[in-house]
Amino acid sequence: xxxxxxxxxxxxxxxxxxxxxxxxxxxxxxxxxxxxxxxxxxxxxxxxxxxxxxxxxxxxxxxxxxxxxxxxxxxxxxxxxxxxxxxxxxxxxxxxxxxxxxxxxxxxxxxxxxxxxxxxxxxxxxxxxxxxxxxxxxxxxxxxxxxxxxxxxxxxxxxxxxxxxxxxxxxxxxxxxxxxxxxxxxxxxxxxxxxxxxxxxxxxxxxxxxxxxxxxxxxxxxxxxxxxxxxxxxxxxxxxxxxxxxxxxxxxxxxxxxxxxxxxxxxxxxxxxxxxxxxxxxxxxxxxxxxxxx
Numbered sequence: 584x585x586x587x588x589x590x591x592x593x594x595x596x597x598x599x600x601x602x603x604x605x606x607x608x609x610x611x612x613x614x615x616x617x618x619x620x621x622x623x624x625x626x627x628x629x630x631x632x633x634x635x636x637x638x639x640x641x642x643x644x645x646x647x648x649x650x651x652x653x654x655x656x657x658x659x660x661x662x663x664x665x666x667x668x669x670x671x672x673x674x675x676x677x678x679x680x681x682x683x684x685x686x687x688x689x690x691x692x693x694x695x696x697x698x699x700x701x702x703x704x705x706x707x708x709x710x711x712x713x714x715x716x717x718x719x720x721x722x723x724x725x726x727x728x729x730x731x732x733x734x735x736x737x738x739x740x741x742x743x744x745x746x747x748x749x750x751x752x753x754x755x756x757x758x759x760x761x762x763x764x765x766x767x768x769x770x771x772x773x774x775x776x777x778x779x780x781x782x783x784x785x786x787x788x789x790x791x792x793x794x795x796x797x798x799x800x801x802x803x804x805x806x807x808x809x810x811x812x813x814x815x816x817x818x819x820x821x822x823x824x825x826x827x828x829x830x831x832x833x834x835x836x837x838x839x840x841x842x843x844x845x846x847x848x849x850x851x852x853x854x855x856x857x858x859x860x861x862x863x864x865x866x867x868x869x870x871x872x873x874x875x876x877x
Contacts, residue, residue, distance in 0.1 A: 624653045624876050627845050631656035631676040631854035632868060633819065639864070646671035648865055652872055658819075658854040659718070662708050675714045676852040677755070677791070677817055681705035685759065688722025690732040690769050695739040702743045702754070710750035716817060716851070717747075718791065719756050721769035732769050737782055747787045754788050755816045760796040764826075771800050773807050780814040790814050795821025795856065798835055805843040812847035819856040820871065827860045828867050829874055841877040 624630070634657055637645050642664055645657065655673050661680030668675055681701040687694050702717070709717050721736060740754065747754050756779070761771035770776050776790040792815040798804055808815065822833035829837045844853065853875060859867035 624872070627877060628841060628875055629656065629676075629850065629852045630654035630872050630875065631658045631674075631852045633658040633854050633856040634660055636856055636858055637864065637868070642667045643671070646673045648868070649673065652865075652869055654872065656852055656854075658852070658856070662705070662712070665712050665714075669712075675712070676716065676854060678705070678709050678714050678717045681717060682720055684722075685720050685765060685768065686723045688720040688769075689736040689739045689756075690721045690727060691725070692735050692738070694722070695735075695742075698739060699742050703746055706743065706746050706750050706752045709752050715751065716753050716755050719754050720759075721756065723767040724769045725767065727769070729775065733779055733782060736779055740783060740788060744783070744785050744787055748785065752787065753816055755791045756788070757791040757819075758793055758797055760799040762799050764796070764799075771796075773797060773801065773811060777811050777814050789816030791817040791819060793819040793821070793856070794835070794837075794840060795819065795823055795826055798823045804835065804840055808840070808843050809847060812849065815849070817851055818844060818849075818853040820853065820875065821857045826856075826858050829855075829857055829871050837874050838877055841875045845877055 631654065632649060634642070634645065640648065646668065649655065649657065650671065650673070656676035657668065657673055658677040659679050660668060660675045661678065665675055681698070681704070682688070683694055683697060689698060702719070705717055709715070721732065724732070744754065756770055756776060758770055758773060758776050759765040759768045761768045765771070770779070773790070773792065780788060780790060792808065794804055797807065801807070820829050820837065822829045823835055824833070827833070829835070841853070855868060855871045857871065861867045
């Protein structure tokens, strides 16, 4: 118990110190080096953070923060902001901008012409920029049965996948919960998404396994990751309930989840997608990266 308390205090001091340095770039170089030594990332997990969760910062400020923490990727950035990422040597780990919305997606044929145009253009842009992952969504059910959803998604996606395969771009469909946040969303279970992957049968179509969303709609997170690893091309985090910090305030033990991901041999990105509640929001990000750096 004494050792446990001691470790908590050490971590708390590291987090406070690193956060203060990020907030105050004028801090001494020697002080930052000391924090960096204590907070050296292991290199087993490729870390990222979702742009929208830190929207109170400019993109330049967020780039500076993540570099100081020690990683170099940001999720959910579109082509108009890629020049800012490149100026900071930050990678766009999940590109967006081709989608219509979360509710209007590939399961509805009335949107196919727009989506095919958007995704064909963005695949070219993603490849030209040296990036790889481009997000997509099924859209809402609106009374649609599973089989019709499968067929419609396949019909549309198969018209862009030859280009994605040629350009080395992976189209990644996000799994979202339909219980709390995205009522009526079709791809709301890993089983549904995996079946779509099997039917499409392309290495350039995979799933974004959002741990927060799937804990809400199905649970059994670690087993699901291990059993379906070949279909998961990206991961998002989030505390349950509330989608806040992923620390001891929520129900999942993220170090075990991250170890499961690591053990599958996954080499792409795990992006933090929680909404921080602390006054010092960068401290929350530092803590989350530390928790997930197994």
